[in-house]
Amino acid sequence: MKATTATSPDSRVSPMLVRLADERATGALLRDHGTLYLSEGRVVHAESPTAPGIDTLLTTGGRLPRDGWQRAVDEAGARREVGRFLVDSGRIGGGELEICHLGALYDAAFFALAPGSGPTRFRYGVAHWIGPVRPVSAAAVERETRRRRELLDQVWPYPAVDTAPVTPRPPAPGQSLTRRQRALLELADGVRTPAAIAWALGRPAFHTLLEVRRLAAAGLVDTPPEPPPDARPARPVLPAWIGEITADPDIALLRRLRDALEASL
Amino acid sequence: MANTEAALKEATTIEGAIGAALVDYSSGMALGTVGGGKDMDLTVAAAGNTDVVRAKVRTMEMLGLKDEIEDILITLGGQYHLIRLLKGRGNNGLFLYLALDKERANLAMARHQLKRIENELEV
Numbered sequence: 145m146k147a148t149t150a151t152s153p154d155s156r157v158s159p160m161l162v163r164l165a166d167e168r169a170t171g172a173l174l175r176d177h178g179t180l181y182l183s184e185g186r187v188v189h190a191e192s193p194t195a196p197g198i199d200t201l202l203t204t205g206g207r208l209p210r211d212g213w214q215r216a217v218d219e220a221g222a223r224r225e226v227g228r229f230l231v232d233s234g235r236i237g238g239g240e241l242e243i244c245h246l247g248a249l250y251d252a253a254f255f256a257l258a259p260g261s262g263p264t265r266f267r268y269g270v271a272h273w274i275g276p277v278r279p280v281s282a283a284a285v286e287r288e289t290r291r292r293r294e295l296l297d298q299v300w301p302y303p304a305v306d307t308a309p310v311t312p313r314p315p316a317p318g319q320s321l322t323r324r325q326r327a328l329l330e331l332a333d334g335v336r337t338p339a340a341i342a343w344a345l346g347r348p349a350f351h352t353l354l355e356v357r358r359l360a361a362a363g364l365v366d367t368p369p370e371p372p373p374d375a376r377p378a379r380p381v382l383p384a385w386i387g388e389i390t391a392d393p394d395i396a397l398l399r400r401l402r403d404a405l406e407a408s409l
Numbered sequence: 410m411a412n413t414e415a416a417l418k419e420a421t422t423i424e425g426a427i428g429a430a431l432v433d434y435s436s437g438m439a440l441g442t443v444g445g446g447k448d449m450d451l452t453v454a455a456a457g458n459t460d461v462v463r464a465k466v467r468t469m470e471m472l473g474l475k476d477e478i479e480d481i482l483i484t485l486g487g488q489y490h491l492i493r494l495l496k497g498r499g500n501n502g503l504f505l506y507l508a509l510d511k512e513r514a515n516l517a518m519a520r521h522q523l524k525r526i527e528n529e530l531e532v
Contacts, residue, residue, distance in 0.1 A: 238412045239530040243503065246413075246440050247433060278413070288438055291456070295437065320471050324435075324502075351435040 157257045157286040160264050165282035172270040176263075178256025181272045186279035189245075189272040190252035194339045195349040198248040198274065204346030207244070208235060217273070225275040245277040250288050251348035257289045292350055299354065300361035306353050308368040309335050315364060325364075328355055332365065416530045417443040420507055423522045425514030427488065430506045434459045440503075449508060458492055458506055480520060487511050493523045495530065 156162065161173060161180065168185035178192030191197060199217075202208040212235050220229035227245065230236045236244075296303075310332035315321065321329065331341045342352035359365045413431055420429035421444045428444030432455040439455035465478060481492040489509040494502070505527060509519055 237530070239416060242413050243431070243433075243440055250436075250438060287452075291438075292436065295456075320467070322466055322470050348436070354436060 157289050161282050164266060171266055171268040174265045175256050177258050178252050180253060180256055183279060187282055187285050188276060188279045189274055190249045190256055192252040192255035194255040195252040196343050196346060198245055200343060200346050201244055201248055221273045224271055224273045226273055227275045227277040242278045247348050251350050253285050254289050254292050254350050296354060296357055300357040302367050304368045304370055305357055305360045307337055309337055310341060310356055311366040313364055313366060325355060325359060413441045416526050417441050419526055423519050425510040427508040427510055430455045432504050432506055434462045434502045434504055455506060462492060462504060489514055489516060491523060493527060495527055
């Protein structure tokens with residue numbers, strides 16, 4: 145009756161990514177909201193206009209001076225070894241670079257693989273200038289992207305919070321904020337969106353989305369109303385039980401379906 | 410200077426280790442896991458223990474304690490679970506998670522070794 149999660153179409157974040165991983169492709173997977181870089185079928189880097197890049201995480205985050213980063217790009221960018229240069233020149237530890245890079249990779253991949261983000265193209269042979277840091281499997285990227293979507297909805301199932309300007313609300317008596325939440329809310333001026341706050345703080349965008357959803361669930365930031373119905377794709381109104389019909393509907397069920405349709409006309 | 414995989418491998422050489430994970434507690438993501446096997450899904454353990462850490466951080470804020478968590482020990486009937494928060498120079502919240510077999514582990518030694526691994530990670 146219910147398809148297993150491993151094979152159901154919903155569990156596939158990007159069929160094209162799976163196919164490219166299977167054929168051990170090297171190049172750049174371009175989508176509307178970002179790009180995934182593959183090397184022999186493994187994900188080596190990801191970028192998204194929504195997610196702060198590793199440069200922002202390292203410099204705005206306070207780990208590296210901006211000119212130290214720029215020097216590394218100037219020296220090693222052309223030969224695509226910026227990551228290795230940062231470590232070899234003693235600017236950052238190997239473990240730390242890996243952790244920061246993985247954080248940026250999964251963050252950008254989450255947005256790049258957002259559902260319904262237009263056509264997908266693949267440019268064979270393209271490599272990113274950061275160079276090899278720590279490749280991860282396409283399956284791990286898919287799994288983590290799916291986990292993140294589910295986590296957001298578990299915390300507070302109102303996606304409108306993710307893209308609206310963050311407007312703080314006064315805490316109720318006895319409610320307290322963590323240090324990280326306070327840092328986030330100090331930048332919430334009713335104009336900045338969660339992604340803009342992430343850029344300003346030098347933190348991954350998903351982390352900020354998650355924190356904002358938690359704050360919204362606690363009533364500490366406004367939850368904007370869902371977009372009006374006319375802004376969504378037109379969908380016929382059907383009774384809720386229609387979603388529960390099995391893969392092999394029987395005649396009785398079809399009759400109920402017809403009756404319900406007639407009743408709703 | 411160790412990379413994350415080497416650090417995790419070293420963690421699993423600790424006497425009695427069942428599995429280890431390096432976890433980003435802002436997102437609940439396991440940045441790397443070693444060991445575990447079918448009896449213990451370390452990815453699930455990583456996400457779940459994130460809530461443990463967050464609850465403790467929140468409690469300390471509520472109590473007005475101006476201090477930091479060094480480690481958290483959870484003692485089960487047959488296992489120890491150790492959570493060691495990494496005091497990074499960067500502002501990403503990370504912890505090392507180590508599951509130990511209670512029969513075989515030396516707790517004091519394990520805590521000491523985990524601390525050393527943290528230092529080697531240089532985060």
